[in-house]
Amino acid sequence: MTDAEELRVLTRKLLEEHPPATTDRTDFLRARFDAGLAWVHYPVGLGGLDAPRALQAVVDAELAAAGAPDNDPRKIGIGLGMAAPTVLAHGTDEVKRRFLRPLWVGEEVWCQLFSEPGAGSDLAALATRAVRDGEDWVVDGQKVWTSSAHTARWAILIARTDPDAPKHRGITYFVCDMTDPGVEVRPLRQITGEAEFNEVFLTGVRIPDAHRLGEVGDGWRVAQTTLMNERVSIGGARIPREGGMIGKVATTWRERPELRTHDLHRRLLDHWVDAEVARLAGERLRQQLVAGRPGPEGSAMKLAFARLNQVISGLEVELLGDEGLLYGEWEMRRPELVDFTGRDAGYRYLRSKGNSIEGGTSEVLLNIVAERVLGLPPEPRNDKDVAWKDLAR
Amino acid sequence: MTESSEPTEQPLDLLYSETEDDLRAAVRALLADRAGPQTLLGRIETDSPYVPGLWKSLAGDIGAAGLLVPEKLGGQGASHREAAVVLEELGRAVTPLPYLTSAVVATETLLALAGEGEAAAGLLAELASGRRVAVLAVPLSTAPGAEFPLAESVAGVPDAAAADVFLVPRADGLYAVPAEEATVEPQTPLDLTRPLARVTTEGGSGTRLAGPDAARTAVRRGLLAGAGLLASEQLGLAEWCLEETVRYTRERHQFNRPVGSFQALKHRMAQLWLDLVGARAAARAAADALATGSADAPLTVAVAQAYCSKVAVRAAEECVQLHGGIGMTWEHPAHLALKRAKSDQIALGSAGRHQDAIACLVGLEPPA
Numbered sequence: 001m002t003d004a005e006e007l008r009v010l011t012r013k014l015l016e017e018h019p020p021a022t023t024d025r026t027d028f029l030r031a032r033f034d035a036g037l038a039w040v041h042y043p044v045g046l047g048g049l050d051a052p053r054a055l056q057a058v059v060d061a062e063l064a065a066a067g068a069p070d071n072d073p074r075k076i077g078i079g080l081g082m083a084a085p086t087v088l089a090h091g092t093d094e095v096k097r098r099f100l101r102p103l104w105v106g107e108e109v110w111c112q113l114f115s116e117p118g119a120g121s122d123l124a125a126l127a128t129r130a131v132r133d134g135e136d137w138v139v140d141g142q143k144v145w146t147s148s149a150h151t152a153r154w155a156i157l158i159a160r161t162d163p164d165a166p167k168h169r170g171i172t173y174f175v176c177d178m179t180d181p182g183v184e185v186r187p188l189r190q191i192t193g194e195a196e197f198n199e200v201f202l203t204g205v206r207i208p209d210a211h212r213l214g215e216v217g218d219g220w221r222v223a224q225t226t227l228m229n230e231r232v233s234i235g236g237a238r239i240p241r242e243g244g245m246i247g248k249v250a251t252t253w254r255e256r257p258e259l260r261t262h263d264l265h266r267r268l269l270d271h272w273v274d275a276e277v278a279r280l281a282g283e284r285l286r287q288q289l290v291a292g293r294p295g296p297e298g299s300a301m302k303l304a305f306a307r308l309n310q311v312i313s314g315l316e317v318e319l320l321g322d323e324g325l326l327y328g329e330w331e332m333r334r335p336e337l338v339d340f341t342g343r344d345a346g347y348r349y350l351r352s353k354g355n356s357i358e359g360g361t362s363e364v365l366l367n368i369v370a371e372r373v374l375g376l377p378p379e380p381r382n383d384k385d386v387a388w389k390d391l392a393r
Numbered sequence: 394m395t396e397s398s399e400p401t402e403q404p405l406d407l408l409y410s411e412t413e414d415d416l417r418a419a420v421r422a423l424l425a426d427r428a429g430p431q432t433l434l435g436r437i438e439t440d441s442p443y444v445p446g447l448w449k450s451l452a453g454d455i456g457a458a459g460l461l462v463p464e465k466l467g468g469q470g471a472s473h474r475e476a477a478v479v480l481e482e483l484g485r486a487v488t489p490l491p492y493l494t495s496a497v498v499a500t501e502t503l504l505a506l507a508g509e510g511e512a513a514a515g516l517l518a519e520l521a522s523g524r525r526v527a528v529l530a531v532p533l534s535t536a537p538g539a540e541f542p543l544a545e546s547v548a549g550v551p552d553a554a555a556a557d558v559f560l561v562p563r564a565d566g567l568y569a570v571p572a573e574e575a576t577v578e579p580q581t582p583l584d585l586t587r588p589l590a591r592v593t594t595e596g597g598s599g600t601r602l603a604g605p606d607a608a609r610t611a612v613r614r615g616l617l618a619g620a621g622l623l624a625s626e627q628l629g630l631a632e633w634c635l636e637e638t639v640r641y642t643r644e645r646h647q648f649n650r651p652v653g654s655f656q657a658l659k660h661r662m663a664q665l666w667l668d669l670v671g672a673r674a675a676a677r678a679a680a681d682a683l684a685t686g687s688a689d690a691p692l693t694v695a696v697a698q699a700y701c702s703k704v705a706v707r708a709a710e711e712c713v714q715l716h717g718g719i720g721m722t723w724e725h726p727a728h729l730a731l732k733r734a735k736s737d738q739i740a741l742g743s744a745g746r747h748q749d750a751i752a753c754l755v756g757l758e759p760p761a
Contacts, residue, residue, distance in 0.1 A: 238404065242755075253757055260760035268757060269748040273699045280674035280696075284407035291408060300670040369666055370659035374639050377654035 004058045007051065011037060011062040020068040029071050029105040032063075038071075038104045042088065046100050071106045074337055078148060079103045079110035083156050083175075085229045090173070090213040090222050099154070099175070111152035113143040113176060113200060114223070118393060120145075121364045124167045124220060125383075125391065128202060130159035130174065137161075137174065137212070139182070139205040145358070149185045149198040150334065152178045156226060157207075158219045163389040170388055171219035175211040182206070192350045193330040196338055238286065239279050245309050245341055245348065246275035249316040259319050268319075271312045278304045296373045299365050306355035306362055309340070313348040320345055405681040405693070406474075407674055413478045419455050420482040423447075428488050430726035437585040437729075442489035443555060451479075451490065452523020458496045459521025461618075466507060467518030473618065477625035477680035484629030484705075487729045489586040491526050491552035497622050499527035499560055502615030506567070509603045516558065516569060516602075527569070528556040529615060530592050536742025537617040537694070538750055546593040551740075553577045553590035560602070560612075561594050567608035570599030584736035586729055617694055620741040621679035624697035627737055628669070628676045631701075631708035634730055635665050638715045645717075658715060665708055672704040692754045695747040702738045709734035 018031045032038055033047045037059050042048025063070070073080055080103070087099050102108040119126040128141025139159055149155070155176040162170030176183070182205035187195035214222035242250055253260065253268060281304065285297045317324040327346040340351060356362040370376045383391055409417075428444050436442045452458035460476045462468020469475075476497060483492055500520050506513040519525040531541040532549035543564050553559070559575055561568045576593040603611060639662055642653030652658055679697035682690040709731040713720035720727045738744065752759060 250755075250757060257758075257761065260758075262760055265752070265757075265759045266748075269699075269752055272755070272757065273696055273748065273751065274671075276696050277671040277675045277700045280405075280407065280678050281671050283404060284674040284677065287404075287406070287408050293408075297670050300667045303667055304671065363660070366660045366663040367656065369663040374635075374659075374662055374666060375643070376639060376659050376662065377643060377651045379654060379656060380650065 004055055007037075007040065007049075007055055007058050008062060010035060010049075011059050015063070015066050015068065020066060025069040026105060026107065028069055030101065032068075033101050033104055037063075039084075042100075046088070046096055047104055071104060076103070076106045076109055078112050079106075079108070079154075082112060082226045082229055083110040083154070086156060086173075086213060086222060086226045087175075089225050092210070095175070095211070095213070103154075108153040109148055109151045111146050111148040111155045111178070112226070113146060113149075113155045113157040113202075114226075115145045116142060117144050121361055123223075124171065125388075125393075126158060126160060126171065127393075128157075128159045129163075130161050130172060130207070132161075132209075133206075135209055136206045137172075137209065139174075139176070139202045139207060141202050143200040143202070144188065144197075146185075146198045146200050147196060147338075149178065149200050150187065151336075154178060155200075156213075158223055160388065161219075162217055164387050165217065166385055167383060167388040167391065168220045170217055171223070172216050173213045173219035173222040174207050175213065176202075176205065176207055177211075180205045180207075187332070187334060189332055190350075191353065192347055193327075194333040194335055196335055239282060241276065241279065243279065244275065244305070245312045245316075245352070246272055248341060248345070248348070249312055249319060252316065252319060259321060264315065264319055267315055271308065271315060274304075275308055275312065278308055296369070299369055299373075302359065303356075303362055303365050303369075306352075309348075309352040309355050313345065313352045316345045317349045405678045405685075405687075407677040407681065409478070409677075410474070413475055416455075416457075416475055417478045417482060420451070420457065420479055421485075423450055423455065424482060424486040424488055428486055430729070433487065433489070433586065433729060434724070434726060436489065441554060442586050442588060443491075444489070447488075448490055448523060448526070448555075451492070452496070457492070458500075458523040461497065461500050461504065462517055462521040466514055466521065468521035472684035473622060473680045474677075474684045477622050477676065480622050480625040481629035481632075481676075484626035484733075485633040487586050487630065487633075487726070487733045489588075491528065491555040493619060493623060493626065494528045494552040495520055495526045495556075498529050498615045498619035500615075501618035502529055502560055502567075502611045503527070503602075505611035505614045506603050506607060509607055512569065512600050513602045525557040526552070526555050527558045527560055528552050529612065530559045530561045530570075530594070531612070531616075533587075533589065533736075533740045534742070535616060536746045536750075537613055537620050537691070539742065539746065541612065545596055546591060548580065548591040549589050550592045551587050551589055553592050554579060554588045559592055559594065559599075561599065562608055562612055563596070564605065565601075566604045567602045567611060568594075568599040569602055570594045574598050582736070584732045586733055587736060616741060617691065618683055620698050620747070621683045621690070621694035623737060623741050624672070624676040624679050624694075624701040627701040627705035627734070628672045630730055630734055630737070631665070631669055631672060631705045634705075634708035634712035634727070634734075635662065635669060637727070638662060638665075638712050641716055641719075652715075661711060661715065665704075665711055668704045668707065672701045675700045692751065695750045695754065698742060699744045699747040699751065702744050705734040706738050 014035045018028050036049040038047035040049050040051040040056050041053040043050055084103055116126050130137045130139045155178055157174045157176040158171050160170055161172040182203045184201040186199045188197045188199050189195045282301055288295050328344040371378055427447050456469050457479045459468030460471040464470035503513045503517045520527055530547050530550050533551040535541045543562055556572050559570045561570050578591040580589045582589040643651050645652050675697040679694045682693035712727050713731055716727055719725050
């Protein structure tokens with residue numbers, strides 16, 4: 001089953017049997033999953049048809065044209081982008097059948113319990129412990145920067161199972177039940193005033209061994225599946241000129257001539273050129289992907305957009321002058337989605353500070369570019385063969 | 394992921410075609426063979442930086458001089474995309490050749506006049522074959538939209554020493570003046586690989602190619618193509634600077650480790666690589682917009698120039714700095730790149746001038 005025409009037929013059959021206008025949203029999504037049209041490149045029985053990944057577009061176009069509900073991928077991004085490929089690659093058949101359908105349908109939201117207060121960029125230094133107790137593992141520790149933890153049913157979790165091994169080797173990967181009584185989620189309020197993220201405290205959390213992904217002690221390798229999938233998602237959409245943060249400030253410039261100064265004009269144009277070039281570079285990356293020749297430019301895109309968002313939103317606050325002295329509201333909110341360009345200029349300025357930290361700091365990404373793209377020698381490492389418990393903390 | 398809105402313009406083709414890759418390989422091999430750094434360092438001590446016979450090989454054997462010229466006018470019938478690839482290679486090797494001046498600026502100027510009479514068409518065929526070299530007699534710093542002198546004597550004319558014929562804009566039109574009827578006084582250039590001279594011609598000398606209006610349009614078109622493709626020269630130059638710096642810092646040891654393993658240096662080189670990713674996209678966009686005759690070409694060219702000229706200078710400056718003392722010496726070719734990059738920053742309009750053009754084109758007006 002690889003043919004675009006066959007997929008079109010199957011999609012139309014789905015639409016015929018479950019007309020979107022009269023079918024409950026969840027029922028429709030379940031039926032779509034069962035028809036193998038959720039992610040066509042997944043195996044038969046697990047939401048797919050073993051078809052080439054590129055043919056998903058055929059299905060999506062048919063469904064969009066028919067006004068079918070979608071599974072709101074932005075809201076369940078961690079489940080779709082990170083948990084699902086990991087479960088697929090490392091889960092038992094039973095685990096795959098249990099988790100993938102409700103994940104894709106969005107009935108069960110997922111979060112990711114990776115980062116810790118003492119293990120950010122140095123993720124493998126994590127200290128959350130998992131100790132074997134009969135058929136279960138007992139987990140104690142603290143995680144941080146956890147999006148969606150307050151709405152999540154399940155989490156992907158990495159924990160230390162062998163403190164005597166070097167740090168990359170003593171880690172094991174689990175699926176954690178967020179309703180376990182030992183899981184406590186606290187909102188983590190940010191510099192914007194709102195709380196997108198959480199701290200998660202794990203106290204005596206019991207995880208059945210059946211919810212382990214991969215071998216004991218092999219969790220770092222399993223986590224690579226997750227992290228590599230995190231980085232794949234860049235570069236899908238085509239962005240129009242002035243499509244991002246620069247469009248906001250350019251509009252203000254055009255509409256508010258009284259705010260203009262020569263100094264701001266010069267800087268605005270510097271940023272406009274940089275933003276347009278970053279857009280073209282993103283477009284070039286997209287064309288490379290379409291042509292089947294992916295390059296290493298993806299990491300460049302994240303670095304460029306982080307810096308651009310920060311300088312442009314900073315300029316916007318300055319341009320607004322008296323208005324830039326004000327802020328929309330500080331009341332703590334718990335947004336379901338991160339809205340980078342929404343709200344007001346002050347919010348954009350503050351939120352963009354996270355762009356060079358989340359998903360890999362710019363400093364770490366520059367090291368990756370230097371070592372993997374340019375082939376420069378690695379930094380000397382003094383933690384490679386030392387037992388985790390003997391490392392300085 | 395869904396698209397937030399449809400871009401209005403047709404997306405540019407920002408990749409390299411197989412033909413372009415083949416052309417690049419041929420030019421790179423020729424330059425490696427005949428115009429390596431040691432050859433150039435030897436040439437700049439002589440009266441002329443041009444490597445004897447190299448123009449003939451590039452123009453005649455590879456056919457690079459006629460890429461922009463349609464086949465029916467004696468050229469290769471290729472486009473700005475291919476010419477851009479040649480310029481990337483000439484930039485990488487900081488090659489002294491009148492390519493940008495003759496095969497791009499003068500050729501594009503004449504292409505705009507190809508309907509105006511046989512004189513322009515005849516000259517085009519000679520330029521395309523490489524038998525003759527033509528240079529537009531305006532200062533190297535002239536931006537595409539800027540006023541240019543209509544004087545009898547113009548300083549700062551690039552590659553005048555290599556010219557067989559000058560295209561001279563005068564109040565009553567554009568003239569082709571044979572070099573033997575002009576006076577060429579060499580100036581001492583910052584960029585040793587692109588000679589500059591004062592060119593003096595007598596009023597009325599030469600052949601008139603077009604009247605004043607057509608001449609103005611044609612010259613602007615020539616300068617626009619020049620500015621757009623100069624971005625590719627700057628890209629190639631920056632690429633060489635980064636590659637050489639990476640190579641050197643991997644080998645050079647201090648404090649018992651390769652200096653390229655120090656994060657302070659790695660981040661600077663990684664940052665340069667990011668700038669190059671942008672420069673490549675911008676330069677390709679300009680070449681493609683020129684090739685397709687897109688209405689967006691003036692903006693795309695201005696963006697490429699505003700960006701790439703800065704990247705080339707930064708890359709050359711970093712190259713000198715990260716090479717340490719060796720980067721300051723006459724024996725190492727880093728200074729050739731630095732001098733070319735700095736000169737290119739002024740050539741065909743500074744970044745600031747191109748930004749002014751952008752402000753106009755996209756409606757970001759300055760304060761009243």
